[in-house]
Amino acid sequence: MKKSEAQKALENLNKYTGAELKVTGVKGQMLSVDGTIPVEVLEALLDRVKNSGSRDNFYKGILSGELSESEIRRYAEKLGIDNDVRRSVILIEQGSASLSIEVVRQIFSDEDENDIMLINDDTIALIRTVTGKKESEQLRNDAEKIVSTINTELMEKARVAYGRCAASLPALRESYTEARTAMEVAEIFYDEMSVASFAELGIGRLIRELPISLCELFLEEVCGEKKRFKLGEEELQMINKFFEESLNISETARDLYLHRNTLVYHLEKLEKKTGLDIRNFDDALTLKITLMVGQYLDYIESHPGSRRN
Amino acid sequence: MASLSLKNVCKVYPNGFEAVKNFNLEIADQEFIIFVGPSGCGKSTTLRMIAGLEDISSGELRIGDRLVNDVEPKDRDIAMVFQNYALYPHMTVYDNMAFGLKLRKVPSDEIDKMVKEAAKILDLVPYLERKPKALSGGQRQRVAMGRAIVRNPKVFLMDEPLSNLDAKLRVQMRIEIAKLHQRLGTTIIYVTHDQTEAMTLGTRIVVMKDGVIQQVDTPQNLYDRPQNLFVAGFMGSPQMNFLDAVVEIQGETAYLKVANKAIPLSPEKSKKLIDGGYDGKTVTFGIRPEDVYDSEMMVEASPTSVFESTIRVYELLGAEVFLYFDLDEFPMTARVDPRTQARPGDVVKFAFDTEKIHVFDKETEQIITN
Numbered sequence: 001m002k003k004s005e006a007q008k009a010l011e012n013l014n015k016y017t018g019a020e021l022k023v024t025g026v027k028g029q030m031l032s033v034d035g036t037i038p039v040e041v042l043e044a045l046l047d048r049v050k051n052s053g054s055r056d057n058f059y060k061g062i063l064s065g066e067l068s069e070s071e072i073r074r075y076a077e078k079l080g081i082d083n084d085v086r087r088s089v090i091l092i093e094q095g096s097a098s099l100s101i102e103v104v105r106q107i108f109s110d111e112d113e114n115d116i117m118l119i120n121d122d123t124i125a126l127i128r129t130v131t132g133k134k135e136s137e138q139l140r141n142d143a144e145k146i147v148s149t150i151n152t153e154l155m156e157k158a159r160v161a162y163g164r165c166a167a168s169l170p171a172l173r174e175s176y177t178e179a180r181t182a183m184e185v186a187e188i189f190y191d192e193m194s195v196a197s198f199a200e201l202g203i204g205r206l207i208r209e210l211p212i213s214l215c216e217l218f219l220e221e222v223c224g225e226k227k228r229f230k231l232g233e234e235e236l237q238m239i240n241k242f243f244e245e246s247l248n249i250s251e252t253a254r255d256l257y258l259h260r261n262t263l264v265y266h267l268e269k270l271e272k273k274t275g276l277d278i279r280n281f282d283d284a285l286t287l288k289i290t291l292m293v294g295q296y297l298d299y300i301e302s303h304p305g306s307r308r309n
Numbered sequence: 310m311a312s313l314s315l316k317n318v319c320k321v322y323p324n325g326f327e328a329v330k331n332f333n334l335e336i337a338d339q340e341f342i343i344f345v346g347p348s349g350c351g352k353s354t355t356l357r358m359i360a361g362l363e364d365i366s367s368g369e370l371r372i373g374d375r376l377v378n379d380v381e382p383k384d385r386d387i388a389m390v391f392q393n394y395a396l397y398p399h400m401t402v403y404d405n406m407a408f409g410l411k412l413r414k415v416p417s418d419e420i421d422k423m424v425k426e427a428a429k430i431l432d433l434v435p436y437l438e439r440k441p442k443a444l445s446g447g448q449r450q451r452v453a454m455g456r457a458i459v460r461n462p463k464v465f466l467m468d469e470p471l472s473n474l475d476a477k478l479r480v481q482m483r484i485e486i487a488k489l490h491q492r493l494g495t496t497i498i499y500v501t502h503d504q505t506e507a508m509t510l511g512t513r514i515v516v517m518k519d520g521v522i523q524q525v526d527t528p529q530n531l532y533d534r535p536q537n538l539f540v541a542g543f544m545g546s547p548q549m550n551f552l553d554a555v556v557e558i559q560g561e562t563a564y565l566k567v568a569n570k571a572i573p574l575s576p577e578k579s580k581k582l583i584d585g586g587y588d589g590k591t592v593t594f595g596i597r598p599e600d601v602y603d604s605e606m607m608v609e610a611s612p613t614s615v616f617e618s619t620i621r622v623y624e625l626l627g628a629e630v631f632l633y634f635d636l637d638e639f640p641m642t643a644r645v646d647p648r649t650q651a652r653p654g655d656v657v658k659f660a661f662d663t664e665k666i667h668v669f670d671k672e673t674e675q676i677i678t679n
Contacts, residue, residue, distance in 0.1 A: 099412055106408065110398035141393070148391035152456060153409040155383035157362050191322045192354070236325030254674075255519055295324060 006031050017041040055079055056117045059127055062169060063089065063119075063176040072169050085113065086165045088139055089176040090126040091183055094150055094158040097122050103153050104146055125179075127172065128162075135165050136199065143195040161186060161196040181205065188299040189292060207292050212300065215293045222276075222290045227297075229274050229290065238266055239278065239287065247284055311373040311386070311463035311496055312338045313359065318368035320354050320520075328354045330520045332368070336498065341490050343511035344500045346543070351520035352500045356466050359498060361385050372464060383413075385464075388457035392469040396441040396452055402428070403437040406455040420459075427458040430492055446478050451485065458493070467499045471506065483509055504544050508532070516540050538593060538674035541667060547598050547631060552639040553671070554594040556587040563587070565594050565668070568637040572614045572663060574678075581678035582668065592677065593669040600665035601643035603632065603657050611660040620655050632657070 006023045010033065013019055021035035058075050061067035067075065076083050094100045101116060101124050108114045113129035126146075130138055143160040150158040163178030178198035182205075186196035189204035198205070207215075219227040231239070238256060245251040253263040267279060276283040313336040320329040329351040336342050344352035357363040359370060361382030370377055377385050396405050403424055410420045428434045431451045441449055450470070457465060470486075471479045487510055490497055501507055507514050508528045516523040516531065516539075524536045535541035541549045554565040554572075563579035564571040574582070582592075602608065608615055618641070622633040625647060632643045632651055643659060651657045668677045 102412065103408075106397040106400065107395045109400075144393040145395040148393040149395045151360070151362055152389050152391060152394070153412060155360070155381075155385075155387075155389070157382075189324060191324070192326070192328065233321070233325070237321075237327050240325045240327070291324070 002026070055081065055115050059115050059117060059125070059172070060119075062172050063125065065173055069170045076169055081169065082113075083169050084167070086130045086135065086167060087169075087172060087175070088128050088130055088135075088162050088165045089172060089179045090128050090139070090143060090146070090160060090162040091119070091176075091179040092124040092126065092146055092150070092158060092160050093122055093183060094124070094154075095122060095156055096154065097124050099154055100124055100150050100156075100158065103150055107145060107149055125176070130165050136197070139165075140195065140197060143197075147194045157194075159183065159186060159194050159196070161198070163198045181208065184208065188296055203289070203292065207289070207296050210293070210296075212297070215297055219290065219293055219297070222286060223274075228294050231273075235266075235270060236291075238263070239270070239291075242267075242278060243284065243288060247279060247281065249279070312336060312340075313464065313496065313498075314369070314371040315355075315359075316369040316371075318355070318358060318370060319366045320351070320358060320363060321366040328520050329358070332522060334515060334522070334525065336496060339494050339496055341487075341497045341499065341510060341512045343507040343514045344498065344517060345502065345504060345507040345514055346517035346523075348502060349519075350517040352502075352515075352517050353468055354520075355517075356468055356498060356500050359464075360387055360389055360466050386462055387464045387466055388460040388462035390454055390457050390465065390467045390470045392472040394450075394453035394470075396449055398441055401438050401440055402433060402444070402452050402455075405441065405452050406459050409456055410459060423459040423461065424455075427455045430458060430489070431455050446474060447481055447485070450474065450478075450482055454486075454489065463496065465493075465495055465497045467497065469501055470499075472501075472503075479506075486510060504546065508544070516543060518543075534676075534679040535667065536676050538595075538669045541595050541669070541676075545597060547642045547644070549595045549597050549667070550601065550639070550641045552594045552636060552641075553591050554668075555591050556582050556589065558583055558588040565592070565666070567594060568616055570614070570616065572661065572666070574666065574668075575664060578666065578668065578678040585670075585677055587677065591671050593671050593674070595667035595669060596661050596665060598631065598642040598644040600662040601641065601645075602660045602662070603643060603645050603649055603651055607662075608658045608660045611663065614661040614663050616659050616661075617656055618659060620651050620653050620657055623651065623653050634659075 003023060003026045006026050010021050010023055014021060017038065019035065019037040019041055021033045021037060023031055024034050025032035058079055062072055073083060092100060092104060097118055101118055104124060104126055105116050111129065115127040117125050119125050128139070128142060132138060139162050143162055146160050147158050150156060161179045161182035163175035163182065166172045166175040182196040182198040182201060185201045185204045185208050186193045188208065190196070216227060223229050241255050242252045245255065249263055250260055253260045256263065271277045274287065276287050278284040278287050315332050315334045318329060318332040319327065321327045332355055344355060346352050354363055358365050361380065365378050372385060397408060400408065406424045406427060407420045410423065428437055431454060433448070433451055433455060436444060436448060441452070444452065471482050474482060483506060499510060511528055513525060514528055514531055515525045518539050524531060524540045531540060531544050535544065552567055554567040557564045557566055557571060561576065561579060563574045563582040565574065616636055618634040618636055620632050620634050624631040628647065630645050630647050630649050632645055634641050667679050669675065670677055
């Protein structure tokens, strides 16, 4: 390193940290310096140096997209991590992630090739090595096991989401993005789901991918200016039950303890209100999508920090 | 130990899906109650609401005298055992049971006492220093239960805890759980889709369908006196035979007309049909496979309910035989003595035990007479 380069690096360090250091000499890669540096800056630097080579930081670098493909390969070699192993990212969302991480760590403690890290205060990421042919079965089993064990040990709620398997380390970022998508889609559309797999999200995932402007345009076309149908709890219950029973009037009436004719009357009332006769498949599909798109936009409005805003 | 009370409890998800509707149940202290029903019937959701792992949309839940709707799960004094339990592979049996208590920062001498007590109850004392890999399937399951027992909860919640085990182990663990209930004397709420588990373990059974309680009763009553078609069909394997029959009233006697026969019913059953105004109406007639006979003696003793049919399938199960045949195009099963001579293709005479006939309203599917 030249003295001018070292001087420049130190100037930057002084500028950003309040240190007052100057280079007095350079010998190979070693600098001689003179001056003062705040203790907390020294501690932060020490921390950074200590962790720069850790697996946690390496994986966090991949998931966040901070590391390039060549960097990933270089660091992987340094850390002894095999690039060509199939892995998936499993995200665990739970109120007290610092406790859950201990539980998850213990569940997978007999396998070296899994890495567990805190992403933020309530989210943990598990980089799960997947072996064998039944990948999706293994991942679902792992996810259910994690939820059950957190429920049992901590008596707290947990939701787990996972992406598809990645064939190489650089592809893990995609698996992570998918896991996040699955977590969000479950939160928006499938509140009852404690395990969400990206590959099994169905129509919810499709709607989440739509541009907001298109969603608004669609709602305006179907519902008019107000962009929402004003439906009461009982109407929603009837609609959901009717969909559950594959548009079968008799079965729905039986489930709702209504006379068949009463249900038909309510369906006709709904038609007057929405312009959709959900006894017809096309109209039923339109209403289903309208309700889900509405749910999605409501979520976006109530979560201003979400990805889409 | 505690009683539980659920009043008008409902669970509605934000998308409008109503998973549990108006659930009302009083569970006595030390009771072993089973929630049973097909997948998606709301049994696990109800259990999770009791645990506090799902919010209650409306209604009241009390454990003992305390309203717990808004109490955090960990403060409800309950413990759960799930189907997908995970044991920590690097820890000994002792540490596996102690781990949750350590996370809750329970003092180590207390942990030691609790773990050793639980191990004693579960006959795990000789295995405390072993790791999960060195245990049998049944022992592992007992460790999973030990993790719940060490909490010394007022109520145990078990969500299909045996579903992942093979058939033989399931039977063995069923007995262990029954013994555990006797030893602990704690209230247990147990979810299963397996009606054999429900019948053998429960002091009372709650049968659910589509988020609604269908019937709450003792195992025997559920089997003998089902309140609707669903319960009648769900409890019992092979399931109850159902046929359409037309009611004909002659004087004080009601007859069920089926397959060109008119089966006279007992005065008690007849009265229910007469009082209900079922004359000339089609009803659903139910009879359990063990109440359909092929023995000559029974056939001769019940001349009013004898039918002839061709055997389609013969299934020998060792202690019994299932004969499958059709009656008026309705598929039927008879559970008969293994010494039966009937074989596929044979035309056989069957008789019904008319005392054991159940009659359901065809439209409402509710029981008319058991």
